[in-house]
Amino acid sequence: MSIELIDVHKSFGPKQILRGLNLEVKEGQTVSLVGFSGAGKSLTLKHIAGLMTPDRGTIKVDGQNIPTLSRQDLYKLRLDIGYVFQFAALFDSMTIAENLSMGLIKKGGMSASEIRDRVAESLDRVGLSGFQDRYPSEMSGGQQKRAGLARAVAYRPKYLLYDEPTSGLDPVTTEVIDRLILKMKEDLGVTSLVITHDMKSAYNISDRIAMLFEGRVVEEGTPEEFQRSRHPLVRGFVEGRPEVIEEAQRQMAEEAANGGDGHRGHGSQGRHA
Numbered sequence: 001m002s003i004e005l006i007d008v009h010k011s012f013g014p015k016q017i018l019r020g021l022n023l024e025v026k027e028g029q030t031v032s033l034v035g036f037s038g039a040g041k042s043l044t045l046k047h048i049a050g051l052m053t054p055d056r057g058t059i060k061v062d063g064q065n066i067p068t069l070s071r072q073d074l075y076k077l078r079l080d081i082g083y084v085f086q087f088a089a090l091f092d093s094m095t096i097a098e099n100l101s102m103g104l105i106k107k108g109g110m111s112a113s114e115i116r117d118r119v120a121e122s123l124d125r126v127g128l129s130g131f132q133d134r135y136p137s138e139m140s141g142g143q144q145k146r147a148g149l150a151r152a153v154a155y156r157p158k159y160l161l162y163d164e165p166t167s168g169l170d171p172v173t174t175e176v177i178d179r180l181i182l183k184m185k186e187d188l189g190v191t192s193l194v195i196t197h198d199m200k201s202a203y204n205i206s207d208r209i210a211m212l213f214e215g216r217v218v219e220e221g222t223p224e225e226f227q228r229s230r231h232p233l234v235r236g237f238v239e240g241r242p243e244v245i246e247e248a249q250r251q252m253a254e255e256a257a258n259g260g261d262g263h264r265g266h267g268s269q270g271r272h273a
């Protein structure tokens with residue numbers, strides 16, 4: 001029940017985005033993926049969910065290599081993967097109950113009353129008991145994010161992928177979401193990958209933190225190890241120093257122009273176990 005990406009590459013035209021990405025999320029663990037805008041974080045989640053196909057590389061979920069699965073097997077595996085979208089992605093014209101039920105109805109195999117119970121249970125889990133008849137527009141941003149999480153857990157997934165679950169939230173609501181992420185791990189035993197820009201959240205919720213830079217993991221470790229990291233890109237990121245990043249990008253462009261792969265000398269770990 002782990003997620004493993006091995007040497008994943010993805011380009012759009014001449015633009016290389018993922019350049020040999022290696023990342024592992026062990027069973028039952030939560031890994032936060034941090035990094036600058038455009039580093040390829042969302043793209044990484046999309047590859048894991050099978051929404052995007054890599055140019056090359058292995059993406060193993062539940063021991064199955066996603067890019068090689070048939071449509072039918074991918075569909076089956078996707079039922080085990082809950083995707084919590086950045087902006088909740090709820091349908092405004094539907095109530096919360098309808099939003100949560102839709103996927104369960106499509107999945108099939110559940111009676112109307114089982115679906116009603118599952119919706120209620122999922123809303124309970126995220127502290128939104130009784131919100132079934134609300135429309136998204138009648139809820140705060142934080143509540144909408146919780147409803148998005150409830151929709152993902154309604155499937156009882158083995159894996160949860162969170163795309164910036166706390167972006168745009170105040171510190172208190174952020175803490176509420178962080179606690180929910182921890183609770184999901186505890187209650188459901190899920191294996192989770194979280195994209196976040198918020199280092200405080202990353203330190204709170206993660207077993208491990210990985211930093212993505214230009215399509216590769218440049219540093220990975222426990223929150224304590226990450227906090228102590230002396231990697232210049234990590235320091236530049238954590239301390240908010242854009243000049244460090246600009247220098248790294250300049251060096252990489254220079255190395256690439258000289259025939260290298262543009263990643264030497266930056267402490268890229270390559271494959272890590």
Ligand SMILES: Nc1ncnc2c1ncn2[C@@H]1O[C@H](COP(=O)(O)OP(=O)(O)OP(=O)(O)O)[C@@H](O)[C@H]1O
Binds near residue numbers: 012035037043044
């Ligand atoms: N379908 C696509 N077609 C072309 N380019 C794409 C596509 N999807 C992503 N990209 C490009 O890939 C790069 C990485 O995108 P991604 O959304 O993964 O970034 P990110 O690290 O999640 O950034 P942010 O923190 O801003 O969300 C960006 O430059 C983006 O423009």
